[in-house]
Amino acid sequence: MTLVSNNEVVAILYDIENAPFEMLNFTLSKARRYQPCRTIVVSDWEARPEQKRWERLLRRPGFTFRQISRTYQGKNSLDSAIYDSAKLLYDEGVRRFFIITTDSDFVKIAEYLNSDTPSYIIGVGTKQASEALRNAYDEFFVYPPEEKKTTRKKSVAKEIAEPRAVTEKKPRAKKTVKAVSDETAEKAMKEVTAPKSAKTAKTTKAAKTVKKVKEASLEEGILMVNLPRTLRQALTERQAAEGVSMDELVTYLLMRGIARWVED
Known part of the structure; x- marks a missing residue:
């Protein structure tokens, strides 16, 4: 089957034997950056029939899950099958790939995907991934994501040099009888107009x-x-x-x- 265009398809190569379901789910969220597009997820789904979550994953909208076939059984058989699937997708015109693994053997897959026309490859793996594997990709995401901790450092010397200012209280001047009367009248006027002013101010603030x-x-x-x-x-x-x-x-x-x- 020939795909429509290399700009309309994103392929996800999933090392199901060495990457948990949560890492795949994390990668699917990253793949949304290219939507709307067709997303093909390639792996040996039948190798994990005990995982009931795969059935729910297969019904996920906007994604196509392709079952690969192993040419032999044993060590590295999955790596070889994914490599063959990657070659097939590359020949079909796909140039955007996600590779989910921490296995350095997948470096040769990345090298093939850049052999003729360069592809854009995004890797997802744990922090144990080798430098050779990271350097084979255009981008690399560590799973689980490392939280960035922000610390606030205080300068003791600055605090000593700039102590807090102490506010001095000034004695209040005695009010005269006339001043008190004028203040009382002004306060009464404010109380009368306060509800209307407060309502107007509240309406203006809400509009702003x-x-x-x-x-x-x-x-x-x-x-x-x-x-x-x-x-x-x-x-x-x-x-x-x-x-x-x-x-x-x-x-x-x-x-x-x-x-x-x-x-x-």
């Missing part, structure tokens, strides 16, 4: 807040939509079935709809 939110939404590319209850419920059920976030599901559906609209 709405305006800022709309401007921020336009600048950041955020689309705010009020969904009917039935549609919201359907999206929630679809989200639970697919095991993705609401943002990922809505983004996928919008991108697929836009792609179909462009094709029409």
Whole structure:
């Protein structure tokens, strides 16, 4: 089967024997950067029939899961089968690849994918991946992702040099009878006009807040939509079935709809 175009297909080569299901799920989320497109995930799915999660994964929308055939059984048989599948995809015109493994033997696959017309290869593996394997890719993601810790350092010398300022209290001047009377009258006037002023200020503040939110939404590319209850419920059920976030599901559906609209 010949694929439509190398720009419309992304292939994921999955070393199912050495990479857990969570690493594949992590890679699928990274592959969304190329959608709308056709995504083919290649591995020996029948080798892990005890994993019930594969059945749910096979029903994931927007992805094609291709079963590979091993020419022999034993050590490195899966590596050889994935290599053959990579060659087939490369010959079909695919030039975007994800490779999920920490095995350095997959370096030769990356080298083949760049042998004639260069491919864009993204690797996903653990932090134990060798430098040779990392350097064979255009990008490399470590799984699980390492959290960036931010520490706030204080300069003791600066705090000593710049001590906190001490506010001196100044004695208050005694008020005269006339001043007190004028102040009382002014306070009474403020109390009368306070409710109206507060209400006006609150309304003005709310209007400014709405305006800022709309401007921020336009600048950041955020689309705010009020969904009917039935549609919201359907999206929630679809989200639970697919095991993705609401943002990922809505983004996928919008991108697929836009792609179909462009094709029409």
